[in-house]
Amino acid sequence: MTMKSVIEEVFINTKHRNCLFHIKTKSYNKNVKVFVVNEGLYEDFEDIMNNSLIVKEFERLWKRMIEKRNLQGNHYFSKMWEMRKRFIPVYYKNDFFHFIQTTSRSEATNMRFKDNVGPTYSIISILKEYNQIVDTINRVEMLENNYSKQKRPKEFIFDYRIEQQAQQLYNKNILKKFHLQLKATSRLNYRETEDGKTFQVWQKSNQI
Incomplete structure (x- = not known):
């Protein structure tokens, strides 16, 4: 019985995450040549995973990255897509994890x-x-x-x-x-101006 299935059965109301750091590290190790020959892939990869504001934005940009770099047959990138809800930050933006490192x-x-x-x-x-x-x-x-x-x-x-x-x-x-x-x-606020594509970002006050 895997840890994932046990947690789902025993800790029903918990959020089980995989470690983003280790997943990214393994991705780089498994795809050294892919990152070397695809200029700009590293920057796109990091930006999409770390800075996507909403789920639709992440999924759209990820698919575009895969198509642009011809990575449809890459096993590890495909596996990351299947597991995305377990480690990509945007899927946990409404959850609080108490600074766990x-x-x-x-x-x-x-x-x-x-x-x-x-x-x-x-x-x-x-x-x-x-x-x-x-x-x-x-x-x-x-x-x-x-x-x-x-x-x-x-x-x-x-x-x-x-x-x-x-x-x-x-x-x-x-x-x-x-x-x-x-x-x-409390420093920034944003509004989606085009569905899943563009956003307006501005400074906001501390009053909420």
Whole structure:
């Protein structure tokens, strides 16, 4: 039974995503020659995946890229299209993922295991190392939470309801990251002027 099917069965109301970073990295590794001989493909590829504003825009631009570069028979690009709803950001624009960075967390954990657990070590040694990692994470989180309770900001930046809620839920460091994102989302607004093709973008105020 695959992880995907288990998550769908057990965690019914969750959003299961695949790692965009690893998928893009594998795409480059599997298609080195394709990117080399197709000038501008890398820029189009990154722009379409990262900057599409709506689903129709992404799907239209992706299909045009495939047709323009004659990539209809490329296995990996075809597989990415089939799985697009699992990792392309535009399909998750209405979901909030709490600043989860799966790559940085997993790579740091992998490095610690590599440094402290050898191929001849027992399963007990691996479990002890795992428990130490968990204890370290919990200890740091507890310190952050205690510090944040004592140093709650007295004023809000925008006075949005979501900002007030975030202040109650997040520690100081996470709240700082939240404010950076909140500032970024409040700078621009857009209107679709031609169905799935052109958009008008302008600066907007912080009042919503």
